[in-house]
Amino acid sequence: MISSSSRKGLLPAGLSDILYPDAQIQAKTIEKLLDVFSNYGYMRVKPPLVEYEDSLLSDGPGKVLKDSTFRIMDPLSQKMMALRSDVTAQISRIASTRLSHLPRPLRLSYSGDVLRVKGDSFNMERQKTQVGVELIGPKSELIDSEIILVCCQSLKSVNIKNITVDLNLPFLRENLLNGIKKPLKEKINEAIDRKDLQTLTKLKFHNSEMILKLMKSVGSSEHSIKHLSGLKLDGILLKARDYLLKVINIIQENDNSVNISIDPLENRGFKYHTGLTFTIFSEMLKGEVVKGGSYNTLSGETATGCTIYTEKIYTQPITDKNNDLVYIPYLNMVEANNVIKKGFKVIFGTTLTNNFDQEANHLKCKYILKNNTIVKL
Secondary structure (H helix, E strand, C coil): CCCHHHHHCCCCCCCCCCCCCHHHHHHHHHHHHHHHHHHCCCEECCCCCEEEHHHHCCCCHHHHCHHHCEEEECCCCCCEEEECCCCHHHHHHHHHCCCCCCCCCEEEEEEEEEECCCCECCECCCEEEEEEEEEECCCCHHHHHHHHHHHHHHHHHCCCCCEEEEEECCHHHHHHCCCCCHHHHHHHHHHHHHCCHHHHHHCCCCCHHHHHHHHCCCEEHHHHHHHHHCCCCCHHHHHHHHHHHHHHHHHHHHCCCCEEEECCCCCCCCCCEEEEEEEEEECCCCCCCEEEEEEECCCCCEEEEEEEEHHHHCCCCCCCCHHHEEEECCCCHHHHHHHHHCCCEEEECCCCCCCHHHHHHHCCCCEEEECCEEEEC
Protein backbone atom coordinates (compact mmCIF):
# COMPACT_ATOMS: atom_id res chain seq x y z
CA MET A 1 0.00 0.00 0.00
CA ILE A 2 1.33 3.42 -1.02
CA SER A 3 1.66 5.88 1.85
CA SER A 4 0.07 9.34 1.75
CA SER A 5 3.46 11.06 1.52
CA SER A 6 4.54 8.77 -1.34
CA ARG A 7 1.36 9.55 -3.28
CA LYS A 8 2.08 13.26 -2.93
CA GLY A 9 5.46 12.66 -4.57
CA LEU A 10 3.99 11.03 -7.68
CA LEU A 11 4.07 12.97 -10.95
CA PRO A 12 2.12 12.47 -14.18
CA ALA A 13 3.69 10.26 -16.85
CA GLY A 14 6.35 12.08 -18.84
CA LEU A 15 7.04 14.67 -16.12
CA SER A 16 9.89 14.62 -13.62
CA ASP A 17 11.70 16.67 -11.00
CA ILE A 18 15.19 17.79 -11.95
CA LEU A 19 17.41 17.78 -8.88
CA TYR A 20 20.93 18.90 -8.01
CA PRO A 21 23.42 18.67 -9.65
CA ASP A 22 21.44 18.06 -12.88
CA ALA A 23 19.40 21.27 -12.51
CA GLN A 24 22.58 23.31 -12.15
CA ILE A 25 24.23 21.58 -15.11
CA GLN A 26 21.15 22.27 -17.24
CA ALA A 27 21.16 25.96 -16.38
CA LYS A 28 24.87 26.35 -17.14
CA THR A 29 24.54 24.39 -20.39
CA ILE A 30 21.67 26.56 -21.59
CA GLU A 31 23.56 29.76 -20.80
CA LYS A 32 26.64 28.54 -22.70
CA LEU A 33 24.51 27.79 -25.76
CA LEU A 34 22.80 31.17 -25.59
CA ASP A 35 26.13 32.97 -25.11
CA VAL A 36 27.36 31.51 -28.40
CA PHE A 37 24.19 32.65 -30.17
CA SER A 38 24.63 36.13 -28.67
CA ASN A 39 28.20 36.28 -29.97
CA TYR A 40 26.81 35.89 -33.49
CA GLY A 41 24.24 38.66 -33.13
CA TYR A 42 21.17 36.66 -32.12
CA MET A 43 18.92 38.70 -29.82
CA ARG A 44 17.35 36.78 -26.95
CA VAL A 45 13.57 36.82 -26.53
CA LYS A 46 11.33 35.16 -23.95
CA PRO A 47 7.74 34.38 -24.98
CA PRO A 48 5.07 33.46 -22.39
CA LEU A 49 4.30 29.86 -21.48
CA VAL A 50 0.59 30.28 -22.34
CA GLU A 51 -1.16 32.12 -25.16
CA TYR A 52 -4.63 32.40 -26.62
CA GLU A 53 -5.35 29.27 -28.64
CA ASP A 54 -6.36 31.15 -31.78
CA SER A 55 -3.04 32.99 -31.71
CA LEU A 56 -0.62 30.19 -30.83
CA LEU A 57 -2.18 27.64 -33.17
CA SER A 58 -2.84 29.90 -36.14
CA ASP A 59 -1.11 29.94 -39.52
CA GLY A 60 2.60 29.25 -39.76
CA PRO A 61 4.37 26.68 -37.55
CA GLY A 62 1.55 26.71 -34.97
CA LYS A 63 -0.96 25.27 -37.43
CA VAL A 64 0.53 21.76 -37.27
CA LEU A 65 0.96 21.71 -33.47
CA LYS A 66 -2.70 21.35 -32.49
CA ASP A 67 -2.59 17.63 -31.72
CA SER A 68 0.39 18.01 -29.37
CA THR A 69 -0.91 21.02 -27.42
CA PHE A 70 -2.67 21.22 -24.04
CA ARG A 71 -5.63 23.63 -23.79
CA ILE A 72 -6.99 25.41 -20.72
CA MET A 73 -9.75 27.94 -20.06
CA ASP A 74 -8.62 31.41 -18.99
CA PRO A 75 -10.83 32.30 -15.97
CA LEU A 76 -10.35 36.04 -16.63
CA SER A 77 -11.17 36.33 -20.33
CA GLN A 78 -13.20 33.10 -20.59
CA LYS A 79 -11.21 32.34 -23.74
CA MET A 80 -9.42 29.11 -24.56
CA MET A 81 -5.69 29.23 -24.04
CA ALA A 82 -2.93 26.86 -25.12
CA LEU A 83 0.31 25.83 -23.39
CA ARG A 84 3.09 26.01 -25.90
CA SER A 85 4.38 22.72 -27.28
CA ASP A 86 7.02 24.39 -29.46
CA VAL A 87 8.65 27.81 -29.11
CA THR A 88 9.13 28.28 -32.87
CA ALA A 89 5.46 29.16 -33.33
CA GLN A 90 5.87 31.98 -30.81
CA ILE A 91 9.02 33.28 -32.50
CA SER A 92 7.04 33.34 -35.74
CA ARG A 93 4.35 35.47 -34.04
CA ILE A 94 6.87 37.85 -32.43
CA ALA A 95 8.75 38.38 -35.70
CA SER A 96 5.49 38.97 -37.56
CA THR A 97 4.03 41.44 -35.03
CA ARG A 98 6.10 43.14 -32.32
CA LEU A 99 9.39 42.96 -34.24
CA SER A 100 7.99 43.45 -37.74
CA HIS A 101 9.53 46.94 -37.86
CA LEU A 102 13.12 45.72 -37.40
CA PRO A 103 15.37 45.31 -40.46
CA ARG A 104 15.79 41.87 -41.99
CA PRO A 105 17.44 39.46 -41.65
CA LEU A 106 16.27 39.31 -38.04
CA ARG A 107 18.24 37.07 -35.68
CA LEU A 108 16.51 35.78 -32.53
CA SER A 109 17.44 33.22 -29.87
CA TYR A 110 15.37 31.69 -27.09
CA SER A 111 15.14 29.11 -24.36
CA GLY A 112 12.10 27.84 -22.49
CA ASP A 113 10.10 24.84 -21.37
CA VAL A 114 7.43 23.31 -23.60
CA LEU A 115 4.69 20.86 -22.66
CA ARG A 116 3.31 18.22 -25.02
CA VAL A 117 0.32 15.92 -24.86
CA LYS A 118 2.61 12.94 -25.33
CA GLY A 119 6.29 12.16 -25.77
CA ASP A 120 7.86 10.90 -28.97
CA SER A 121 9.60 7.71 -29.95
CA PHE A 122 13.08 8.89 -28.91
CA ASN A 123 12.10 10.84 -25.78
CA MET A 124 9.04 10.03 -23.68
CA GLU A 125 9.38 13.18 -21.56
CA ARG A 126 6.44 15.52 -22.12
CA GLN A 127 8.07 18.60 -20.60
CA LYS A 128 11.22 19.61 -22.43
CA THR A 129 13.49 22.64 -22.48
CA GLN A 130 14.00 24.05 -25.94
CA VAL A 131 16.99 26.19 -26.89
CA GLY A 132 17.32 27.53 -30.38
CA VAL A 133 17.78 30.30 -32.90
CA GLU A 134 15.70 31.67 -35.76
CA LEU A 135 16.90 33.75 -38.70
CA ILE A 136 14.01 35.55 -40.37
CA GLY A 137 14.58 37.17 -43.73
CA PRO A 138 15.24 36.55 -47.40
CA LYS A 139 15.79 32.94 -48.42
CA SER A 140 19.39 32.10 -49.35
CA GLU A 141 22.07 29.45 -49.05
CA LEU A 142 23.98 31.76 -46.71
CA ILE A 143 21.12 31.94 -44.21
CA ASP A 144 20.63 28.17 -44.07
CA SER A 145 24.38 27.63 -43.78
CA GLU A 146 24.73 30.23 -41.02
CA ILE A 147 22.13 28.56 -38.83
CA ILE A 148 23.82 25.17 -39.22
CA LEU A 149 27.31 26.50 -38.53
CA VAL A 150 26.29 28.61 -35.52
CA CYS A 151 24.37 25.66 -34.09
CA CYS A 152 27.46 23.44 -34.45
CA GLN A 153 29.55 26.10 -32.69
CA SER A 154 27.09 26.15 -29.79
CA LEU A 155 27.30 22.36 -29.43
CA LYS A 156 31.09 22.52 -29.37
CA SER A 157 30.90 25.07 -26.54
CA VAL A 158 29.36 22.36 -24.32
CA ASN A 159 31.93 19.75 -25.41
CA ILE A 160 29.82 17.96 -28.03
CA LYS A 161 32.23 16.52 -30.59
CA ASN A 162 32.19 14.23 -33.65
CA ILE A 163 29.26 16.13 -35.14
CA THR A 164 27.39 14.98 -38.25
CA VAL A 165 24.86 17.16 -40.08
CA ASP A 166 22.28 15.26 -42.12
CA LEU A 167 20.77 17.47 -44.86
CA ASN A 168 17.32 16.91 -46.35
CA LEU A 169 14.91 18.31 -48.94
CA PRO A 170 11.59 16.92 -47.63
CA PHE A 171 9.42 19.11 -49.87
CA LEU A 172 10.66 17.10 -52.85
CA ARG A 173 8.85 14.00 -51.59
CA GLU A 174 5.48 15.75 -51.56
CA ASN A 175 6.19 17.26 -54.95
CA LEU A 176 7.09 13.89 -56.51
CA LEU A 177 4.08 12.12 -54.97
CA ASN A 178 1.57 14.81 -55.89
CA GLY A 179 -1.60 13.34 -57.40
CA ILE A 180 -1.01 9.77 -56.21
CA LYS A 181 -4.01 8.22 -54.41
CA LYS A 182 -3.81 7.88 -50.65
CA PRO A 183 -3.52 4.05 -50.26
CA LEU A 184 -0.61 3.84 -52.72
CA LYS A 185 0.94 7.03 -51.37
CA GLU A 186 1.01 5.56 -47.87
CA LYS A 187 2.82 2.44 -49.12
CA ILE A 188 5.36 4.58 -50.96
CA ASN A 189 5.99 6.80 -47.93
CA GLU A 190 6.45 3.77 -45.71
CA ALA A 191 8.97 2.26 -48.13
CA ILE A 192 10.89 5.56 -48.36
CA ASP A 193 11.01 5.83 -44.55
CA ARG A 194 12.37 2.26 -44.33
CA LYS A 195 14.81 2.87 -47.20
CA ASP A 196 13.20 -0.16 -48.85
CA LEU A 197 14.38 0.11 -52.45
CA GLN A 198 13.12 -3.39 -53.28
CA THR A 199 9.51 -2.49 -52.46
CA LEU A 200 9.78 0.85 -54.25
CA THR A 201 11.00 -0.95 -57.37
CA LYS A 202 7.90 -3.19 -57.34
CA LEU A 203 5.42 -0.36 -56.83
CA LYS A 204 4.30 1.25 -60.08
CA PHE A 205 3.71 5.00 -59.88
CA HIS A 206 4.59 8.26 -61.54
CA ASN A 207 8.11 9.55 -60.69
CA SER A 208 9.15 6.17 -59.24
CA GLU A 209 12.39 6.23 -61.25
CA MET A 210 13.38 9.65 -59.92
CA ILE A 211 12.54 8.70 -56.33
CA LEU A 212 14.75 5.61 -56.64
CA LYS A 213 17.59 7.73 -57.99
CA LEU A 214 17.29 10.16 -55.09
CA MET A 215 17.12 7.26 -52.63
CA LYS A 216 20.38 5.90 -54.00
CA SER A 217 22.10 9.21 -53.22
CA VAL A 218 21.63 8.70 -49.45
CA GLY A 219 24.92 8.58 -47.57
CA SER A 220 28.06 10.57 -46.89
CA SER A 221 28.55 13.91 -48.61
CA GLU A 222 31.31 12.50 -50.80
CA HIS A 223 29.03 9.75 -52.15
CA SER A 224 25.90 11.94 -52.34
CA ILE A 225 27.56 14.86 -54.10
CA LYS A 226 28.98 12.56 -56.76
CA HIS A 227 25.63 10.79 -57.27
CA LEU A 228 23.46 13.93 -57.26
CA SER A 229 25.83 15.82 -59.55
CA GLY A 230 25.46 13.06 -62.14
CA LEU A 231 21.65 13.21 -62.27
CA LYS A 232 19.93 14.92 -65.19
CA LEU A 233 17.40 17.21 -63.55
CA ASP A 234 15.25 20.20 -64.40
CA GLY A 235 12.75 22.51 -62.75
CA ILE A 236 12.35 22.29 -58.99
CA LEU A 237 14.61 19.23 -58.76
CA LEU A 238 17.48 21.06 -60.44
CA LYS A 239 17.06 24.15 -58.24
CA ALA A 240 16.86 22.05 -55.06
CA ARG A 241 19.94 19.97 -55.98
CA ASP A 242 22.05 23.04 -56.80
CA TYR A 243 20.88 24.81 -53.63
CA LEU A 244 21.83 21.80 -51.52
CA LEU A 245 25.28 21.54 -53.09
CA LYS A 246 25.93 25.25 -52.41
CA VAL A 247 25.00 24.84 -48.74
CA ILE A 248 27.33 21.85 -48.43
CA ASN A 249 30.16 23.83 -49.98
CA ILE A 250 29.66 26.78 -47.59
CA ILE A 251 29.61 24.49 -44.54
CA GLN A 252 32.75 22.64 -45.61
CA GLU A 253 34.61 25.88 -46.33
CA ASN A 254 33.82 27.21 -42.85
CA ASP A 255 34.10 24.11 -40.66
CA ASN A 256 35.88 21.03 -41.98
CA SER A 257 35.46 19.25 -38.62
CA VAL A 258 31.75 18.72 -39.27
CA ASN A 259 30.75 15.55 -41.12
CA ILE A 260 27.92 15.88 -43.64
CA SER A 261 25.48 13.23 -44.79
CA ILE A 262 22.57 13.61 -47.19
CA ASP A 263 19.12 12.04 -47.26
CA PRO A 264 17.12 14.08 -49.80
CA LEU A 265 13.64 12.63 -49.15
CA GLU A 266 13.73 12.36 -45.34
CA ASN A 267 10.73 14.22 -43.88
CA ARG A 268 10.11 12.72 -40.44
CA GLY A 269 9.95 15.41 -37.76
CA PHE A 270 9.62 18.21 -40.32
CA LYS A 271 5.90 18.98 -40.13
CA TYR A 272 5.88 22.68 -40.97
CA HIS A 273 9.12 23.07 -42.90
CA THR A 274 9.05 24.21 -46.52
CA GLY A 275 12.70 24.16 -47.62
CA LEU A 276 16.04 22.60 -46.73
CA THR A 277 16.05 20.83 -43.36
CA PHE A 278 18.73 19.23 -41.23
CA THR A 279 19.30 16.93 -38.29
CA ILE A 280 22.48 16.97 -36.20
CA PHE A 281 23.94 13.89 -34.54
CA SER A 282 27.03 13.23 -32.44
CA GLU A 283 28.90 9.99 -31.91
CA MET A 284 28.97 10.93 -28.21
CA LEU A 285 25.17 10.88 -27.89
CA LYS A 286 22.27 8.63 -28.79
CA GLY A 287 19.79 9.81 -31.41
CA GLU A 288 19.09 13.27 -32.76
CA VAL A 289 20.63 16.26 -30.97
CA VAL A 290 19.23 19.07 -33.15
CA LYS A 291 16.53 19.51 -35.77
CA GLY A 292 16.04 22.55 -37.93
CA GLY A 293 15.25 23.97 -41.32
CA SER A 294 13.34 26.51 -43.37
CA TYR A 295 9.68 27.45 -42.91
CA ASN A 296 7.26 30.34 -43.38
CA THR A 297 6.33 32.62 -40.49
CA LEU A 298 2.86 33.80 -39.52
CA SER A 299 3.18 36.73 -41.96
CA GLY A 300 4.57 34.59 -44.77
CA GLU A 301 8.22 35.56 -44.37
CA THR A 302 10.82 32.87 -44.95
CA ALA A 303 12.83 31.81 -41.92
CA THR A 304 15.37 29.20 -40.92
CA GLY A 305 15.81 27.95 -37.40
CA CYS A 306 17.01 25.10 -35.23
CA THR A 307 15.99 23.56 -31.92
CA ILE A 308 18.51 21.83 -29.67
CA TYR A 309 17.22 18.83 -27.73
CA THR A 310 18.87 19.94 -24.52
CA GLU A 311 17.81 16.84 -22.58
CA LYS A 312 20.27 14.88 -24.73
CA ILE A 313 23.31 16.96 -23.87
CA TYR A 314 22.71 17.14 -20.10
CA THR A 315 24.04 13.59 -19.89
CA GLN A 316 27.62 14.76 -20.35
CA PRO A 317 30.10 13.99 -17.53
CA ILE A 318 29.49 16.06 -14.40
CA THR A 319 32.41 18.35 -13.60
CA ASP A 320 30.68 20.46 -10.98
CA LYS A 321 31.09 18.15 -8.00
CA ASN A 322 31.10 18.86 -4.29
CA ASN A 323 34.81 18.26 -3.76
CA ASP A 324 35.57 22.00 -3.97
CA LEU A 325 33.29 22.93 -1.06
CA VAL A 326 34.87 24.81 1.83
CA TYR A 327 33.20 24.55 5.25
CA ILE A 328 33.16 27.81 7.23
CA PRO A 329 32.23 27.11 10.90
CA TYR A 330 30.51 30.48 11.34
CA LEU A 331 28.48 32.98 9.32
CA ASN A 332 30.87 35.57 7.92
CA MET A 333 30.13 36.97 4.46
CA VAL A 334 33.46 38.81 4.10
CA GLU A 335 35.53 35.67 4.68
CA ALA A 336 33.13 33.64 2.52
CA ASN A 337 33.54 36.08 -0.39
CA ASN A 338 37.32 35.86 -0.10
CA VAL A 339 37.12 32.05 -0.33
CA ILE A 340 34.74 32.24 -3.32
CA LYS A 341 37.13 34.59 -5.14
CA LYS A 342 39.75 31.83 -4.93
CA GLY A 343 37.49 29.53 -6.97
CA PHE A 344 35.81 27.58 -4.17
CA LYS A 345 32.23 27.24 -2.97
CA VAL A 346 31.32 27.68 0.67
CA ILE A 347 28.92 26.19 3.19
CA PHE A 348 28.37 27.85 6.55
CA GLY A 349 28.32 25.76 9.68
CA THR A 350 25.13 25.52 11.72
CA THR A 351 26.27 23.48 14.71
CA LEU A 352 26.33 25.12 18.13
CA THR A 353 29.02 22.72 19.32
CA ASN A 354 32.65 22.54 18.32
CA ASN A 355 32.22 19.43 16.12
CA PHE A 356 33.15 21.39 13.03
CA ASP A 357 35.12 18.64 11.29
CA GLN A 358 32.25 16.21 11.85
CA GLU A 359 29.67 18.56 10.33
CA ALA A 360 32.00 19.42 7.43
CA ASN A 361 32.34 15.73 6.58
CA HIS A 362 28.59 15.25 6.95
CA LEU A 363 28.01 18.04 4.40
CA LYS A 364 30.57 16.44 2.04
CA CYS A 365 33.01 19.34 2.22
CA LYS A 366 36.59 18.64 1.20
CA TYR A 367 38.06 21.70 2.95
CA ILE A 368 37.50 23.70 6.12
CA LEU A 369 38.41 27.30 6.92
CA LYS A 370 40.61 27.49 10.02
CA ASN A 371 42.29 30.70 11.15
CA ASN A 372 41.47 32.28 7.77
CA THR A 373 43.30 29.43 6.00
CA ILE A 374 41.71 26.79 3.73
CA VAL A 375 42.69 23.41 5.14
CA LYS A 376 42.06 20.05 3.48
CA LEU A 377 40.03 17.67 5.62
